[in-house]
Amino acid sequence: MNRIIIGLTSLVIVIVILSGVYHYFNRSHWKPFRCDTHLSSHIATKEGKKLELNLDISIITAHEGSSEALTVGSLKGEGKNYIFSRRVFVTMKQSDFKGFSKAMIIREERHPIDNVPDEIWQEYVLPEAPGVAFYMETKHLNNNAYLIKGLTNPHFVCARTLD
Numbered sequence: 029m030n031r032i033i034i035g036l037t038s039l040v041i042v043i044v045i046l047s048g049v050y051h052y053f054n055r056s057h058w059k060p061f062r063c064d065t066h067l068s069s070h071i072a073t074k075e076g077k078k079l080e081l082n083l084d085i086s087i088i089t090a091h092e093g094s095s096e097a098l099t100v101g102s103l104k105g106e107g108k109n110y111i112f113s114r115r116v117f118v119t120m121k122q123s124d125f126k127g128f129s130k131a132m133i134i135r136e137e138r139h140p141i142d143n144v145p146d147e148i149w150q151e152y153v154l155p156e157a158p159g160v161a162f163y164m165e166t167k168h169l170n171n172n173a174y175l176i177k178g179l180t181n182p183h184f185v186c187a188r189t190l191d
Contacts, residue, residue: 113139
């Protein structure tokens with residue numbers, strides 16, 4: 029009788045441990061993902077000029093700690109029309125602030141049709157100049173939506189593409 033009780037107790041302990049390990053690896057394991065968003069903004073410059081920004085962004089995170097943002101869109105204002113078509117590569121690592129990542133734009137690639145001057149791109153589109161670290165928070169809103177924001181302002185809401 030004691031052997032049966034010891035055997036059943038051991039079996040229950042093994043099942044609980046295996047269930048915990050399975051739950052840990054399934055819930056906490058990072059997985060690659062892609063999310064998409066559209067940004068539409070009316071911008072007033074310091075000089076009082078008005079610009080209209082329309083931008084589609086696809087964020088691809090294939091490796092933990094790095095992402096790639098594909099940006100395609102337009103910027104209109106002052107009788108000029110610009111076309112965006114760039115890939116922006118970003119690294120991310122844990123920061124000292126709870127819930128925030130320390131991100132940095134490490135590289136950009138321009139498509140030949142992109143005619144936006146770098147000064148305009150950096151001032152009105154990028155959260156920070158390439159090579160300069162900035163803080164970013166990602167909040168899970170529901171099953172497939174995320175709020176991507178900085179320390180003081182939101183950047184955008186991103187809808188995750190389901191597998």
